[in-house]
Amino acid sequence: MKNIAVIGAGTMGNGIAHVFAQNGFKVNLIDINKDALEKGIQTITKNLERMVVKDKITNADKKTTLNNISSYTSIKEGVVNTELVVEAATENLDLKLKIFKMLDETCAASTILATNTSSISITQIAAVTSRPKQVIGMHFMNPVPIMTLVEIIRGYNTSDAVTNTIMKLSTTLGKTPVEVHDYPGFVANRILMPMLNESIETLYNGVAGVSEIDTVMKLGMAHPMGPLQLADFIGLDVCLSILNVMYDGFKNPKYAPCPLLVNMVNAGKLGLKSGEGFYDYSETRKAERVSKQFLK
Known part of the structure; x- marks a missing residue:
């Protein structure tokens, strides 16, 4: 898995994109608001510059990370050929259901669909798709580049294979994944x-x-x-x-x-x-x- 899409360039979305890109993944950062998208890229750049000053990464690492990120204002264009989509849009059920319906219709059948929701039911989100076994929660903590925890929330139908894949993937990001079940608010x-x-x-x-x-x-x-x-x-x-x-x-x-x-x-x-x-x-x-x- 090397090609990732992140939907939403706000605080959580740009942080998630930052972490994936810094760990060698090709990331399509998507936001229908062009200004929000530009602000998200600026935030990633500033955070990388801060890491350079603190000697946590080199200038070459910063450049490579930014080169790993492409920006899109169209969801349908941005999710093409991606193996994982992480939705980090506003915490609004109707919006998330609309996005996941679109993702289900647009993405390849093998694509895993994840949501960064902090409380909304994964099972309910998965129910609007034709692939509920491939829908899972990846609840990153804010600020994403610094906080190590990721709550991995499996819905009622999420498969063991998808759960294991996302658990291992989170580890490659330098995070500590914790599997939890799908109840309001999860654990955190x-x-x-x-x-x-x-x-x-x-x-x-x-x-x-x-x-x-x-x-x-x-x-x-x-x-x-x-x-x-x-x-x-x-x-x-x-x-x-x-x-x-x-x-x-x-x-x-x-x-x-x-x-x-x-x-x-x-x-x-x-x-x-x-x-x-x-x-x-x-x-x-x-x-x-x-x-x-x-x-x-």
């Missing part, structure tokens, strides 16, 4: 999101302020980043989406999103990407400082 977000939600509830109930809550968790629990800061970094809209998926899937009130989170998302306060969440990132230097702190 089933545990993480209720913690973030409870942190927001703690703020909502006036138990403590933002910095106080984060300081307690950083110093008392040895977390590298406080939960409210982490929620900002993930994106409050993404957190809300995942919590809604788990609440709908389990029908358990413990997964119901805090009203404060709902209101903040409705107000457009999405965290780092919007310039304001639980913290103020209105100044570019502030946003960069938070990102660098997490990337150390």
